[in-house]
Amino acid sequence: MATTFMTFGRRYVGPGLAAGVLAAGLVACGGGNGDDSDTGSASSGTRVDVTMTDFRLKLSRTTLTAGDYTFVATNDGSHDHALEIEGAGTEDRTRTLEPGESANLTITLKDGTYEVYCPVDDHKDMGMKSELTVGGTSSPNTDTDTGTNGGYGY
Template identity: 55%
Template sequence: MTEPRTRAVLALSAIGLAGVLAACGSGGDGSSSGTTAPPPARKSTAPAGATRVTADLADFRITLSRRTFTPGTYAFVATNTGKHDHALEVEGPGGENRSDTVAPGGSTTLTVTLKAGRYEVYCPVDGHKDLGMKTGITVAGAPVDKSGVNKSGTGPATPGAPATPGTPAPPTSPGHGY
């Protein structure tokens, strides 16, 4: 008679243990109380016809891969290299455009059509802009097509053109056809 009682106790113990383990895995709202690894970085590519610009979002600064812009479509590939969530916002004459918020280690792509004028590029998350996570860009000149000729038809594009009037153009490397 001891054997059926032992089986019942073991069965109840197993059910109780399963319930305890299930309760430990979640806080009821689907969140875990433990630390999780960052999401894997996605390979972000620019849509066809867009110029790719990388944006490094760190705590608390933004570094862009280019400083000169002409009117056109740009894909800002923002990678969060910081320890806090970040996003990218581009605000100016072409409107206000915001990326998704990304966790540390993640990335997102924000495609924006820029018109001539001055833009502010910043992180709109939790006052990060006020902590210095911002930069400015100037979009000037005629739009440039893939062949390097400006769309106004008045001559070749100037890849090393200054970002603001009166600023000297950056030096070019010999042998690159500039």
């Protein structure tokens, strides 16, 4: 079957129409940013960075005021890690993160003391823990190391 094209002057309408339909289809199918992580939206609360290594855990802040916070946990270690926050009637955690992965944990914190740790295997006992105080004035963490290596020399 022969294909016929309508002409308008020297231009072919058929190929132009096909290109327009193709472009519209690509726009409709696109739009993703390629990030399939479950990190959520950091705009849901004040950001607190948590760096997890083998076997240390460091928070960017250890004293906060009550409110909504998004803990951005990054596994900079070579083992799987996760972040758990427990205290003042709250217990929540991220999924287990492979090396190089990050996840967000957004929670509402009330006044009180919270334990922040890695719940994977015995990582907490190996030094992957910190204390978080909520109430009073929010301030950055000035500690250079909030964990110990538990004698493992990492």
